[in-house]
Amino acid sequence: MPTFKIHHTTKYEYDRPVSESMNEVKIFPYQCREQETLQHDVFITGQPEIATYTDYWGNKSGSFNLLHPHKFLSVESRLIIRTTSSSQLEFNFHSGLDQLQKEVAGNLQLIELAAADPIAAQEEISRIAAVIVAESTSVAAIVEKCSEYIFKHFKYIKGITNIETTVDEILEHRAGVCQDFAHLMLQILRSLRIPCRYVSGYICPNKNGMRGQGATHAWAEVWIPEFGWAGIDPTNNVWVTNKHVKLSVGRNFCDCSPVKGTFKGPAVQALSVVVAVSYENGEVFEEVNKVHLPGQPYEPMNGADNGVFAGQQ
Known part of the structure; x- marks a missing residue:
């Protein structure tokens, strides 16, 4: 059972003081049998009180506010977590759509x-969806074919989409990043009346070349008859086992955004996200993303813009 140390920092800088910054965070590990939290600490600029609660989807969420004027806000999560799921799939590939509808x-x-x-x-x-169903009979096989289709027909390209990109736009681009592929997969499977949900978290494959490594990541979970929720990652075309760490779930990205909020003032903000994953063998993988916020002029933080947009990549 692998153990990961994950250091996730979200930093906002403003070109003039802002106030009454109210924020929601979903940076707490999802409570499930596939992972065990060993330690988790959260540090926020000004040390505001965090009010925690469980949202509609079962995510542990937090809210806080900074009322006084400030030009900088940092939300830092330090997590030690052990993934307890098997590296082997445990559900069958025989249950079809009829069985699924009985459970739904x-x-x-x-x-x-x-x-x-x-x-x-x-x-x-x-x-x-018709192409996928024509090649498959069971729900698990349909899901697998859907992931394979997205992986083969859509290119992984950073910087051409953002958190507001729609499925229509993804189809036009024929490209995107992990959150786009997750949204596309959800739309295809839901067109077949298969329950599925968006997942926000991290992928920790220890430098084996998988897309999304070292950054916040997104994938999908699908309801498999006689099993329950099973994760699948269309960005890498793999079923989720013990290399993914889950933060939150929901209908789409809006339900799972790690940090979001509002503030009072006319300031232009710059956002950067740093994720560092430490492995049991001592290796550390770190990725720094200067995030371009949709609809705003962009000023890079202490360096050049690398073309990565808001959200998961």
């Missing part, structure tokens, strides 16, 4: 997570 019936949250969003390019989504 009467479960309001599963019904909600099986409903596709209305989009302009639904015809294209339906075409992709």
Whole structure:
């Protein structure tokens, strides 16, 4: 059972003082049988009191505010976590859509997570879904084929999308990053009435070349009949085992944003995110992202813009 030390820092700088900054954080490890939190410390500029609660999706969330004027805000998470899930898949590939619908019936949250969003390019989504279903029979096989389709037909390119990018735009680009591929997968599977949810977290593969390594990451979880939630990562075309660390789940990214908030004042803000993952063998992988906030002029923090946008990459 691997153990990871994850240091995640979100920094905001403002070109003039702001006040009444109110924020929500979802940087706490998700409580589930696949992972065990050994230690977790959170440090925030000004040491404000964090009010914690459990949200609709079962995520531990926190809220805090800084009322006094400030030009800098840092949210730092230091986590030691052990992943306890097996490296081998434990569910079967025999249960089909009929069995799935029996399990979904009467479960309001599963019904909600099986409903596709209305989009302009639904015809294209339906075409992709038809191709996937034609090659598969069980729910698990359909999910696997969906991941493979996205991995083969969409390019992984940083900087061309942001947290506001829609599935219609992803289809136009035929490219994106992990949060885009997760949203695309959710739309395809929900078109087939398969319950699925967005997952925010980290991938910790120890420099084996997987996309999204060392940064905040996103993937999907799908309800597999006679098993429950199973994670799959379309960015890397792999089922989730013990190399992924989960922070939060929801219908989409908006339910899982690690840090979001508002402030009072006309300031322009710059945002950077630093994630460092330490492995049991002593290796450390660190990634620094200067984040371009949609709809705002961008001023880099102590360095050049590397083209990475807000959200998970």
